[in-house]
Amino acid sequence: MKSKIYLYLFLFVSLICLYLMVSSNNMSKDYAKKSKSSIEKITKLENQVATLKDSVQQSSLKVLDMQYFSLENNDDALAYFEHLDLKDPTTYVTDKLLETNAQKGDNPLVPYEGMQNDFKINKIKVLNHKWILTDFSDGKYWGELLIKYELKDDLGVDFTLVDHLLYTRSN
Template sequence: MYLFIFSVLLLIFQYVNSKNIIDKYEEDIVKVKSKLSESEKTVKTLEEQNFELSYFNIEGNEDALTYFEAQGFDTEQLIPAIVEGLYDMNDYEGEDHPMVPYVSMTDSKLLINKIRVLNHKWIIANFTDGEFWGEIFVTYSIDENNDLKYKLVEYLMYPKVN
C-alpha cells in the first residue's frame, strides 16, 4: 500500500513538474516569436532606409557605373581612387586648402571629412576645422592621361551655433 501511494505521489510530482517546464517553454517561445517579429520589422525598416539613403550613391547607380565601364575603367579601383584623390588634398601646406574656399578660423587646418560620390560627374563632401563645418559640391572628370581633375562648383559654411 505504501509503495502504491509513493508511486502515485511520484507520478503526480513528475506530472506537475513536467507541466511547469512545458508552460515555461511555451512562454519563452511566445516571447522569442514576438522579439523575432519585432526584429523582422526593424530589419525591413532599416532595409527601406538603406535603400533610400543609397539612392544618390554611385554604387547604386548602374548608369554611372556603365559609363565608366564603357570607357574601360575598373570601377572597383576607380571609385576609391576618386575618393582618395579628395582626401589626399587634406595634406597641404599653408592655410589655403586646395579644394575648400575658406580659411580655418581656428588653429586647426580645414579637412575634408566625408565624401559621397553621387554619380560619374558629381561629388558632395563635408569639411571642418574642428569648430566650423561646411559642405562642398565638386565635379570631377578624367582627362586623356587618366588623371583626375576636380572642380569646385558650390560651397557653404554653416554658421556657428552657440
C-alpha cells in the same frame, strides 16, 4: 497468522500505491509548470525573432535607400567610365580629391579660411559620374561642399566647386 501476513502485505502494498499516486501527481504538476514556462519562453523568443526580422528588414531598406545616390549602384553613371581602365572609379576619384588636402594651408576647394586650423576635406560621397558631396572641418568648425568633377581620358581629374555651406555655432 497467515491472515495477519496478508493484512500487512495488503496494507504495505496500499501504502506503496498511495505513495506512487501522490508522487506521480506531483511530477505531472511539475511537468505542467515546466512545459508552461517553456511555452512562454518559446513565445517570447518567437516575438523577439519577429521583432529582429522587422528590424533587419527596416535596416536593409535604409541601406538600400542610402545607397540610391551612389556611383557604385548607378549603372548609367558607371557606363561613363567604361572606356577608362579603372576597376573602382569611386576610390580613384576619392583618392584624387583627398590629394588636394596635401597642400599646405586650407584645401583649395574650401572657400573659407580655417579659424582653428586649416580646413581639410574629411568625408567624401561620390554621387554619380559628375558630382561629389563632401564634408570639411578645421577641428571645430565644419561645412559641406558640392563639387562637380570631370575625369579625363588621361585619368586627370578636374574639380569645380558648385556650392558650399559653413555651419555656424549657436551657443
